[in-house]
Amino acid sequence: MKVLVIGLLEENSGKTIFASSIINALISQGYDSVGFKPLGATELWSHPEALIESKKNKMVVTSDSIMLHKFSREKEPINIINPFGGLLIPVLPEKLRNLNSFSNALYMPNMRLGISRLTLCPSNSLYNTHLINVNAIERSSKSVEYELLDLVSVIENIVKVDDEYILNLISGGALRDIDKCLNYLENRHEIVVIESNSNIASPTPLSTNADVVVIVTPGEAMVVDGNRYKKAIELLNLNGKPWVIKTQEVFQLTNYLFSIELPILEDQFSGYNNDTLNYIIEYIKNIIKQ
Known part of the structure:
Protein backbone atom coordinates (compact mmCIF):
# COMPACT_ATOMS: atom_id res chain seq x y z
CA MET A 1 0.00 0.00 0.00
CA LYS A 2 1.15 3.54 -0.78
CA VAL A 3 0.25 6.75 1.04
CA LEU A 4 1.36 9.87 -0.84
CA VAL A 5 1.94 13.13 1.03
CA ILE A 6 2.04 16.22 -1.20
CA GLY A 7 2.37 19.91 -0.36
CA LEU A 8 0.08 22.76 -1.34
CA LEU A 9 2.93 25.29 -1.03
CA GLU A 10 6.23 25.33 -2.91
CA GLU A 11 8.10 25.12 0.39
CA ASN A 12 7.42 24.77 4.11
CA SER A 13 4.07 22.98 3.72
CA GLY A 14 5.07 20.63 6.54
CA LYS A 15 5.23 17.44 4.47
CA THR A 16 8.21 15.84 6.21
CA ILE A 17 6.99 16.10 9.78
CA PHE A 18 3.49 15.02 8.71
CA ALA A 19 4.74 11.99 6.75
CA SER A 20 7.04 11.05 9.63
CA SER A 21 4.15 11.33 12.09
CA ILE A 22 1.94 9.08 9.94
CA ILE A 23 4.72 6.47 9.81
CA ASN A 24 5.15 6.67 13.57
CA ALA A 25 1.41 6.33 14.23
CA LEU A 26 1.08 3.32 11.91
CA ILE A 27 4.07 1.57 13.47
CA SER A 28 2.69 2.22 16.98
CA GLN A 29 -0.48 0.38 15.93
CA GLY A 30 1.38 -2.66 14.65
CA TYR A 31 1.70 -1.87 10.94
CA ASP A 32 4.95 -2.31 9.04
CA SER A 33 5.44 1.18 7.61
CA VAL A 34 8.44 2.97 6.13
CA GLY A 35 9.07 6.38 4.57
CA PHE A 36 10.21 7.24 1.06
CA LYS A 37 11.47 10.56 -0.31
CA PRO A 38 12.14 10.07 -4.05
CA SER A 65 15.70 11.82 4.75
CA ILE A 66 17.30 11.95 8.21
CA MET A 67 13.87 12.50 9.79
CA LEU A 68 12.07 9.90 7.67
CA HIS A 69 14.83 7.39 8.40
CA LYS A 70 14.52 8.02 12.13
CA PHE A 71 10.72 7.71 12.22
CA SER A 72 10.93 4.57 10.05
CA ARG A 73 12.94 3.03 12.91
CA GLU A 74 15.95 2.81 10.57
CA LYS A 75 14.50 -0.38 9.07
CA GLU A 76 15.98 0.44 5.67
CA GLY A 172 12.80 13.05 -15.12
CA GLY A 173 16.08 11.41 -16.12
CA ALA A 174 16.52 9.62 -12.79
CA LEU A 175 12.90 8.63 -12.12
CA ARG A 176 13.06 5.11 -13.55
CA ASP A 177 15.92 4.25 -11.19
CA ILE A 178 14.18 5.98 -8.28
CA ASP A 179 10.97 3.99 -8.84
CA LYS A 180 12.98 0.76 -8.59
CA CYS A 181 13.71 1.74 -4.99
CA LEU A 182 10.02 2.43 -4.37
CA ASN A 183 9.09 -0.95 -5.85
CA TYR A 184 11.71 -2.58 -3.62
CA LEU A 185 10.17 -1.00 -0.51
CA GLU A 186 6.63 -1.92 -1.57
CA ASN A 187 7.63 -5.57 -1.82
CA ARG A 188 9.15 -5.52 1.67
CA HIS A 189 6.73 -3.41 3.71
CA GLU A 190 3.01 -3.18 4.36
CA ILE A 191 2.69 0.60 3.94
CA VAL A 192 5.10 2.98 2.19
CA VAL A 193 4.55 6.65 3.02
CA ILE A 194 5.87 8.72 0.11
CA GLU A 195 6.79 12.36 0.63
CA SER A 196 6.79 14.44 -2.54
CA ASN A 197 9.12 17.38 -3.13
CA SER A 198 8.00 21.01 -3.21
CA ASN A 199 4.39 21.23 -4.48
CA ILE A 200 4.81 18.45 -7.04
CA ALA A 201 1.64 16.35 -7.26
CA SER A 202 3.36 13.12 -8.35
CA PRO A 203 7.13 12.89 -7.79
CA THR A 204 7.54 9.67 -9.82
CA PRO A 205 5.36 7.61 -12.20
CA LEU A 206 4.87 4.82 -9.63
CA SER A 207 3.78 7.34 -6.99
CA THR A 208 0.70 8.07 -9.10
CA ASN A 209 -0.80 4.73 -8.02
CA ALA A 210 -1.17 5.81 -4.39
CA ASP A 211 -4.04 4.32 -2.40
CA VAL A 212 -4.37 7.39 -0.19
CA VAL A 213 -3.25 10.95 -0.93
CA VAL A 214 -2.87 13.65 1.71
CA ILE A 215 -2.44 17.31 0.77
CA VAL A 216 -0.60 19.21 3.50
CA THR A 217 -0.52 22.93 4.13
CA PRO A 218 0.36 24.78 7.35
CA GLY A 219 -2.43 24.07 9.83
CA GLU A 220 -4.35 21.48 7.81
CA ALA A 221 -4.10 18.07 6.13
CA MET A 222 -6.69 17.09 3.49
CA VAL A 223 -7.37 13.49 2.46
CA VAL A 224 -8.01 12.74 -1.22
CA ASP A 225 -9.35 9.47 -2.61
CA GLY A 226 -6.53 7.62 -4.38
CA ASN A 227 -8.60 6.64 -7.43
CA ARG A 228 -9.92 10.17 -7.90
CA TYR A 229 -6.39 11.53 -7.59
CA LYS A 230 -5.09 9.07 -10.20
CA LYS A 231 -7.84 10.04 -12.67
CA ALA A 232 -7.01 13.72 -12.16
CA ILE A 233 -3.34 13.06 -12.88
CA GLU A 234 -4.29 11.16 -16.04
CA LEU A 235 -6.42 14.10 -17.23
CA LEU A 236 -3.64 16.61 -16.59
CA ASN A 237 -0.81 14.43 -17.83
CA LEU A 238 -0.83 15.56 -21.46
CA ASN A 239 2.93 15.42 -21.97
CA GLY A 240 3.57 12.07 -20.26
CA LYS A 241 5.36 13.75 -17.35
CA PRO A 242 3.18 13.59 -14.23
CA TRP A 243 6.04 14.96 -12.12
CA VAL A 244 5.59 18.46 -13.60
CA ILE A 245 1.96 18.71 -12.42
CA LYS A 246 1.42 20.96 -9.40
CA THR A 247 -0.71 20.07 -6.40
CA GLN A 248 -2.97 23.09 -6.99
CA GLU A 249 -3.91 21.75 -10.44
CA VAL A 250 -4.91 18.35 -9.05
CA PHE A 251 -6.73 19.86 -6.08
CA GLN A 252 -9.08 21.77 -8.39
CA LEU A 253 -10.23 18.46 -9.88
CA THR A 254 -10.32 16.24 -6.80
CA ASN A 255 -11.31 18.42 -3.85
CA TYR A 256 -11.00 16.30 -0.68
CA LEU A 257 -12.92 13.77 1.41
CA PHE A 258 -12.19 15.29 4.81
CA SER A 259 -9.52 17.29 6.58
CA ILE A 260 -7.89 17.50 9.99
CA GLU A 261 -6.46 20.50 11.78
CA LEU A 262 -2.74 20.44 12.50
CA PRO A 263 -1.54 22.24 15.64
CA ILE A 264 1.68 24.20 15.96
CA LEU A 265 4.43 21.88 17.18
CA GLU A 266 6.79 23.16 19.85
CA ASP A 267 9.14 20.30 19.06
CA GLN A 268 9.24 19.34 15.37
CA PHE A 269 11.08 16.11 16.12
CA SER A 270 8.28 14.83 18.35
CA GLY A 271 5.76 14.88 15.50
CA TYR A 272 1.97 14.96 15.67
CA ASN A 273 0.39 12.65 18.22
CA ASN A 274 -2.01 9.82 17.44
CA ASP A 275 -5.04 11.80 18.63
CA THR A 276 -4.36 14.49 16.03
CA LEU A 277 -3.95 11.91 13.26
CA ASN A 278 -6.72 9.55 14.38
CA TYR A 279 -9.20 10.17 11.53
CA ILE A 280 -6.53 9.73 8.86
CA ILE A 281 -5.06 6.62 10.47
CA GLU A 282 -8.52 5.04 10.73
CA TYR A 283 -9.17 5.88 7.07
CA ILE A 284 -5.90 4.19 6.04
CA LYS A 285 -6.77 1.14 8.13
CA ASN A 286 -10.17 0.87 6.44
CA ILE A 287 -8.54 1.01 3.01
CA ILE A 288 -6.23 -1.83 4.04
CA LYS A 289 -9.21 -3.97 5.07
CA GLN A 290 -10.98 -3.54 1.72
Whole structure:
Protein backbone atom coordinates (compact mmCIF):
# COMPACT_ATOMS: atom_id res chain seq x y z
CA MET A 1 0.00 0.00 0.00
CA LYS A 2 1.15 3.54 -0.78
CA VAL A 3 0.25 6.75 1.04
CA LEU A 4 1.36 9.87 -0.84
CA VAL A 5 1.94 13.13 1.03
CA ILE A 6 2.04 16.22 -1.20
CA GLY A 7 2.37 19.91 -0.36
CA LEU A 8 0.08 22.76 -1.34
CA LEU A 9 2.93 25.29 -1.03
CA GLU A 10 6.23 25.33 -2.91
CA GLU A 11 8.10 25.12 0.39
CA ASN A 12 7.42 24.77 4.11
CA SER A 13 4.07 22.98 3.72
CA GLY A 14 5.07 20.63 6.54
CA LYS A 15 5.23 17.44 4.47
CA THR A 16 8.21 15.84 6.21
CA ILE A 17 6.99 16.10 9.78
CA PHE A 18 3.49 15.02 8.71
CA ALA A 19 4.74 11.99 6.75
CA SER A 20 7.04 11.05 9.63
CA SER A 21 4.15 11.33 12.09
CA ILE A 22 1.94 9.08 9.94
CA ILE A 23 4.72 6.47 9.81
CA ASN A 24 5.15 6.67 13.57
CA ALA A 25 1.41 6.33 14.23
CA LEU A 26 1.08 3.32 11.91
CA ILE A 27 4.07 1.57 13.47
CA SER A 28 2.69 2.22 16.98
CA GLN A 29 -0.48 0.38 15.93
CA GLY A 30 1.38 -2.66 14.65
CA TYR A 31 1.70 -1.87 10.94
CA ASP A 32 4.95 -2.31 9.04
CA SER A 33 5.44 1.18 7.61
CA VAL A 34 8.44 2.97 6.13
CA GLY A 35 9.07 6.38 4.57
CA PHE A 36 10.21 7.24 1.06
CA LYS A 37 11.47 10.56 -0.31
CA PRO A 38 12.14 10.07 -4.05
CA LEU A 39 14.00 13.34 -4.58
CA GLY A 40 15.24 15.64 -1.86
CA ALA A 41 17.49 18.66 -1.51
CA THR A 42 18.66 20.46 1.61
CA GLU A 43 19.75 24.09 1.90
CA LEU A 44 23.25 23.65 3.28
CA TRP A 45 23.43 27.21 4.60
CA SER A 46 20.39 26.79 6.89
CA HIS A 47 20.89 23.07 7.62
CA PRO A 48 24.62 22.49 8.23
CA GLU A 49 23.69 19.35 10.16
CA ALA A 50 23.10 17.68 6.78
CA LEU A 51 26.80 18.10 6.03
CA ILE A 52 27.73 16.56 9.38
CA GLU A 53 25.40 13.61 8.80
CA SER A 54 26.70 13.20 5.25
CA LYS A 55 30.25 12.87 6.54
CA LYS A 56 29.11 10.45 9.23
CA ASN A 57 27.26 8.27 6.70
CA LYS A 58 29.98 8.68 4.04
CA MET A 59 27.31 9.64 1.51
CA VAL A 60 25.16 12.67 0.80
CA VAL A 61 22.06 12.71 3.03
CA THR A 62 19.37 15.37 3.32
CA SER A 63 17.59 16.72 6.39
CA ASP A 64 14.24 15.29 5.23
CA SER A 65 15.70 11.82 4.75
CA ILE A 66 17.30 11.95 8.21
CA MET A 67 13.87 12.50 9.79
CA LEU A 68 12.07 9.90 7.67
CA HIS A 69 14.83 7.39 8.40
CA LYS A 70 14.52 8.02 12.13
CA PHE A 71 10.72 7.71 12.22
CA SER A 72 10.93 4.57 10.05
CA ARG A 73 12.94 3.03 12.91
CA GLU A 74 15.95 2.81 10.57
CA LYS A 75 14.50 -0.38 9.07
CA GLU A 76 15.98 0.44 5.67
CA PRO A 77 19.22 2.19 4.64
CA ILE A 78 18.82 5.94 4.37
CA ASN A 79 19.88 5.91 0.71
CA ILE A 80 16.92 3.66 -0.19
CA ILE A 81 14.53 5.92 1.71
CA ASN A 82 15.92 8.84 -0.35
CA PRO A 83 17.46 7.58 -3.63
CA PHE A 84 18.28 11.05 -4.96
CA GLY A 85 19.47 13.63 -2.48
CA GLY A 86 21.52 16.77 -2.83
CA LEU A 87 22.95 19.73 -0.96
CA LEU A 88 21.96 23.17 -2.22
CA ILE A 89 24.79 25.64 -1.80
CA PRO A 90 24.64 29.46 -1.70
CA VAL A 91 25.66 31.32 -4.84
CA LEU A 92 27.40 34.71 -4.80
CA PRO A 93 26.02 37.62 -6.89
CA GLU A 94 29.56 38.57 -7.92
CA LYS A 95 30.01 35.15 -9.56
CA LEU A 96 27.13 35.76 -11.99
CA ARG A 97 26.76 38.22 -14.85
CA ASN A 98 24.08 40.39 -13.24
CA LEU A 99 21.35 40.39 -10.61
CA ASN A 100 18.87 38.80 -13.03
CA SER A 101 21.22 35.84 -13.45
CA PHE A 102 21.61 35.69 -9.67
CA SER A 103 17.81 35.65 -9.20
CA ASN A 104 17.45 32.90 -11.80
CA ALA A 105 20.07 30.79 -10.03
CA LEU A 106 18.14 31.03 -6.76
CA TYR A 107 15.09 29.41 -8.38
CA MET A 108 16.96 26.82 -10.46
CA PRO A 109 17.99 23.98 -8.12
CA ASN A 110 20.29 22.43 -10.73
CA MET A 111 22.40 25.62 -10.56
CA ARG A 112 22.82 25.27 -6.77
CA LEU A 113 23.06 21.52 -6.22
CA GLY A 114 26.75 21.43 -5.39
CA ILE A 115 26.86 17.72 -4.62
CA SER A 116 24.19 15.05 -5.11
CA ARG A 117 23.78 11.31 -4.70
CA LEU A 118 21.87 8.90 -6.92
CA THR A 119 21.37 5.43 -5.48
CA LEU A 120 20.57 2.43 -7.68
CA CYS A 121 18.43 -0.24 -6.06
CA PRO A 122 19.08 -3.61 -7.71
CA SER A 123 17.87 -6.70 -5.92
CA ASN A 124 21.25 -7.76 -4.56
CA SER A 125 23.10 -4.56 -3.54
CA LEU A 126 22.97 -0.77 -3.48
CA TYR A 127 25.20 1.48 -5.54
CA ASN A 128 25.76 5.18 -4.84
CA THR A 129 27.00 7.64 -7.44
CA HIS A 130 28.02 11.07 -6.15
CA LEU A 131 27.71 13.95 -8.58
CA ILE A 132 29.87 17.05 -8.17
CA ASN A 133 28.38 20.01 -10.03
CA VAL A 134 31.46 22.03 -10.95
CA ASN A 135 29.32 24.89 -12.30
CA ALA A 136 27.51 25.33 -8.99
CA ILE A 137 30.72 25.20 -6.97
CA GLU A 138 32.26 27.90 -9.16
CA ARG A 139 29.37 30.20 -8.20
CA SER A 140 29.83 29.69 -4.46
CA SER A 141 32.37 30.83 -1.88
CA LYS A 142 35.75 29.31 -1.13
CA SER A 143 34.62 28.31 2.35
CA VAL A 144 31.70 26.32 0.92
CA GLU A 145 34.01 24.74 -1.64
CA TYR A 146 36.39 23.64 1.13
CA GLU A 147 33.50 22.10 3.10
CA LEU A 148 32.40 20.12 0.05
CA LEU A 149 35.97 18.99 -0.63
CA ASP A 150 36.12 17.76 2.96
CA LEU A 151 32.96 15.72 2.31
CA VAL A 152 34.32 14.44 -1.00
CA SER A 153 37.33 13.03 0.85
CA VAL A 154 35.13 10.48 2.67
CA ILE A 155 32.70 9.43 -0.09
CA GLU A 156 33.09 7.11 -3.07
CA ASN A 157 32.09 6.88 -6.74
CA ILE A 158 32.47 10.55 -7.61
CA VAL A 159 31.60 11.97 -11.03
CA LYS A 160 32.06 15.58 -12.11
CA VAL A 161 29.00 16.98 -13.91
CA ASP A 162 27.52 20.32 -14.97
CA ASP A 163 24.22 22.19 -14.62
CA GLU A 164 22.66 20.51 -17.65
CA TYR A 165 23.41 17.02 -16.38
CA ILE A 166 21.76 17.75 -13.03
CA LEU A 167 18.78 19.40 -14.74
CA ASN A 168 18.22 16.26 -16.82
CA LEU A 169 18.25 14.07 -13.70
CA ILE A 170 15.82 16.15 -11.66
CA SER A 171 13.55 16.73 -14.67
CA GLY A 172 12.80 13.05 -15.12
CA GLY A 173 16.08 11.41 -16.12
CA ALA A 174 16.52 9.62 -12.79
CA LEU A 175 12.90 8.63 -12.12
CA ARG A 176 13.06 5.11 -13.55
CA ASP A 177 15.92 4.25 -11.19
CA ILE A 178 14.18 5.98 -8.28
CA ASP A 179 10.97 3.99 -8.84
CA LYS A 180 12.98 0.76 -8.59
CA CYS A 181 13.71 1.74 -4.99
CA LEU A 182 10.02 2.43 -4.37
CA ASN A 183 9.09 -0.95 -5.85
CA TYR A 184 11.71 -2.58 -3.62
CA LEU A 185 10.17 -1.00 -0.51
CA GLU A 186 6.63 -1.92 -1.57
CA ASN A 187 7.63 -5.57 -1.82
CA ARG A 188 9.15 -5.52 1.67
CA HIS A 189 6.73 -3.41 3.71
CA GLU A 190 3.01 -3.18 4.36
CA ILE A 191 2.69 0.60 3.94
CA VAL A 192 5.10 2.98 2.19
CA VAL A 193 4.55 6.65 3.02
CA ILE A 194 5.87 8.72 0.11
CA GLU A 195 6.79 12.36 0.63
CA SER A 196 6.79 14.44 -2.54
CA ASN A 197 9.12 17.38 -3.13
CA SER A 198 8.00 21.01 -3.21
CA ASN A 199 4.39 21.23 -4.48
CA ILE A 200 4.81 18.45 -7.04
CA ALA A 201 1.64 16.35 -7.26
CA SER A 202 3.36 13.12 -8.35
CA PRO A 203 7.13 12.89 -7.79
CA THR A 204 7.54 9.67 -9.82
CA PRO A 205 5.36 7.61 -12.20
CA LEU A 206 4.87 4.82 -9.63
CA SER A 207 3.78 7.34 -6.99
CA THR A 208 0.70 8.07 -9.10
CA ASN A 209 -0.80 4.73 -8.02
CA ALA A 210 -1.17 5.81 -4.39
CA ASP A 211 -4.04 4.32 -2.40
CA VAL A 212 -4.37 7.39 -0.19
CA VAL A 213 -3.25 10.95 -0.93
CA VAL A 214 -2.87 13.65 1.71
CA ILE A 215 -2.44 17.31 0.77
CA VAL A 216 -0.60 19.21 3.50
CA THR A 217 -0.52 22.93 4.13
CA PRO A 218 0.36 24.78 7.35
CA GLY A 219 -2.43 24.07 9.83
CA GLU A 220 -4.35 21.48 7.81
CA ALA A 221 -4.10 18.07 6.13
CA MET A 222 -6.69 17.09 3.49
CA VAL A 223 -7.37 13.49 2.46
CA VAL A 224 -8.01 12.74 -1.22
CA ASP A 225 -9.35 9.47 -2.61
CA GLY A 226 -6.53 7.62 -4.38
CA ASN A 227 -8.60 6.64 -7.43
CA ARG A 228 -9.92 10.17 -7.90
CA TYR A 229 -6.39 11.53 -7.59
CA LYS A 230 -5.09 9.07 -10.20
CA LYS A 231 -7.84 10.04 -12.67
CA ALA A 232 -7.01 13.72 -12.16
CA ILE A 233 -3.34 13.06 -12.88
CA GLU A 234 -4.29 11.16 -16.04
CA LEU A 235 -6.42 14.10 -17.23
CA LEU A 236 -3.64 16.61 -16.59
CA ASN A 237 -0.81 14.43 -17.83
CA LEU A 238 -0.83 15.56 -21.46
CA ASN A 239 2.93 15.42 -21.97
CA GLY A 240 3.57 12.07 -20.26
CA LYS A 241 5.36 13.75 -17.35
CA PRO A 242 3.18 13.59 -14.23
CA TRP A 243 6.04 14.96 -12.12
CA VAL A 244 5.59 18.46 -13.60
CA ILE A 245 1.96 18.71 -12.42
CA LYS A 246 1.42 20.96 -9.40
CA THR A 247 -0.71 20.07 -6.40
CA GLN A 248 -2.97 23.09 -6.99
CA GLU A 249 -3.91 21.75 -10.44
CA VAL A 250 -4.91 18.35 -9.05
CA PHE A 251 -6.73 19.86 -6.08
CA GLN A 252 -9.08 21.77 -8.39
CA LEU A 253 -10.23 18.46 -9.88
CA THR A 254 -10.32 16.24 -6.80
CA ASN A 255 -11.31 18.42 -3.85
CA TYR A 256 -11.00 16.30 -0.68
CA LEU A 257 -12.92 13.77 1.41
CA PHE A 258 -12.19 15.29 4.81
CA SER A 259 -9.52 17.29 6.58
CA ILE A 260 -7.89 17.50 9.99
CA GLU A 261 -6.46 20.50 11.78
CA LEU A 262 -2.74 20.44 12.50
CA PRO A 263 -1.54 22.24 15.64
CA ILE A 264 1.68 24.20 15.96
CA LEU A 265 4.43 21.88 17.18
CA GLU A 266 6.79 23.16 19.85
CA ASP A 267 9.14 20.30 19.06
CA GLN A 268 9.24 19.34 15.37
CA PHE A 269 11.08 16.11 16.12
CA SER A 270 8.28 14.83 18.35
CA GLY A 271 5.76 14.88 15.50
CA TYR A 272 1.97 14.96 15.67
CA ASN A 273 0.39 12.65 18.22
CA ASN A 274 -2.01 9.82 17.44
CA ASP A 275 -5.04 11.80 18.63
CA THR A 276 -4.36 14.49 16.03
CA LEU A 277 -3.95 11.91 13.26
CA ASN A 278 -6.72 9.55 14.38
CA TYR A 279 -9.20 10.17 11.53
CA ILE A 280 -6.53 9.73 8.86
CA ILE A 281 -5.06 6.62 10.47
CA GLU A 282 -8.52 5.04 10.73
CA TYR A 283 -9.17 5.88 7.07
CA ILE A 284 -5.90 4.19 6.04
CA LYS A 285 -6.77 1.14 8.13
CA ASN A 286 -10.17 0.87 6.44
CA ILE A 287 -8.54 1.01 3.01
CA ILE A 288 -6.23 -1.83 4.04
CA LYS A 289 -9.21 -3.97 5.07
CA GLN A 290 -10.98 -3.54 1.72
